Amino acid sequence: MLILLTVALVISAAYLLVLRRQLLRMAKRLENRENSRVPSNLDINLMDRTLNRLATAINGCLEQERQVRIEALRAEQLQKDTIAGISHDFRTPLTSVIGYLQLCKPGAENQAYIGTALRRASDLNQLVEQFYELSLLDNGEHECRLERVNLANLLSEYILENADLLEERQLVPVLSGFETPVYAHVDPGFVQRIMQNLMTNCAKHAAGDVCFTLEASEQPILRISNRVKAAQKVDVHRMFERFYTGDGAREGSGIGLAVVKALVEQMGGQATALLDRENLEIRLTFQSA
Structure with missing residues (x-):
């Protein structure tokens, strides 16, 4: 048993x-x-x-x-x-x-x-x-075609050649950090399209001069900062969403910054936004070369 x-x-x-x-x-x-x-x-x-x-x-x-x-x-x-x-x-x-x-x-x-x-x-x-x-x-x-590019030259040339986009709105582009070469792996066509969208966005929404600052750290960083109108209505966590326009009265469709983010990320970089009181900063990080 x-x-x-x-x-x-x-x-x-x-x-x-x-x-x-x-x-x-x-x-x-x-x-x-x-x-x-x-x-x-x-x-x-x-x-x-x-x-x-x-x-x-x-x-x-x-x-x-x-x-x-x-x-x-x-x-x-x-x-x-x-x-x-x-x-x-x-x-x-x-x-x-x-x-x-x-x-x-x-x-x-x-x-x-x-x-x-x-x-x-x-x-x-x-x-x-x-x-x-x-x-x-x-x-x-x-198609993204990355190449080693001197960002300081590429960006400063584009900003100065298209400064009229800002000057038409009585805004002044202020450049910092472009005196020395800063190299990155980017698609020059993508970078120009990014800058076109960013400068158009600044021309529409900036409430003061626009500062372009280029930093050569572990990864090259471009900072675009300016005062904005109705800062309390700006949600930086949604700025790169498609069709986001802050308050409903803002100019534009909200597509431009979505294109910026998509292009930066396709090059292996990152796009972020920060808001300090009335000062908005868009920060673009690129791949170092």
Whole structure:
């Protein structure tokens, strides 16, 4: 009798051990499915009928989740393609409108209206360009070509050549740290696009002179700081979100800074924002070279 009891205990212990191993394997499969490109189903050839039934039910839920993910990715891609298509279709007629407005002779009877129309068309054209660029970044079609560049030269040349963007709003660009070379691995075209968006953003929202400071630390850092209007309404944690515009009365669409962040990150850098009372600082970190 004792021997039979012992044998029964040994068989039960072995059964429980195998059952535990199968449960652990199921748990690991579920834990690792997020890291797997093609998540696999759970085994249903288990030694326990109840476990087989549980595994079958879980596999059914996993399959439903996969289908939901596939549909979500398909819808997201469709949205990106739609934005890219609309942006592309807008570009040609807008360019034509701006061209014809520019050809209108000065001194015409409705010159003031033509000037307003030209400014509005230019603003719309810039918005379409930002949409288009963002769609290219989302789709991975904006190729990044990194090269060793002297940031001090590249940035100072661009800022000085486009200082009129700020001077039109009675703002003065103040440069610091550009006297000595600061090298980084960047895409020069990306950097110019970043600076265009940042200077346009400063021209619209700065309430004082704009300071550009370049630091040569472990990683090159560019700081753009200025006083802002209605600082209490600015949320620095959302500044790089698409379509974020602080209070609803601000100029612009909120796309420009989203493009800045995407371009900086594609070059392996980082974009952050800080607010100290009324002073806003946008900080761009680049890869050192």
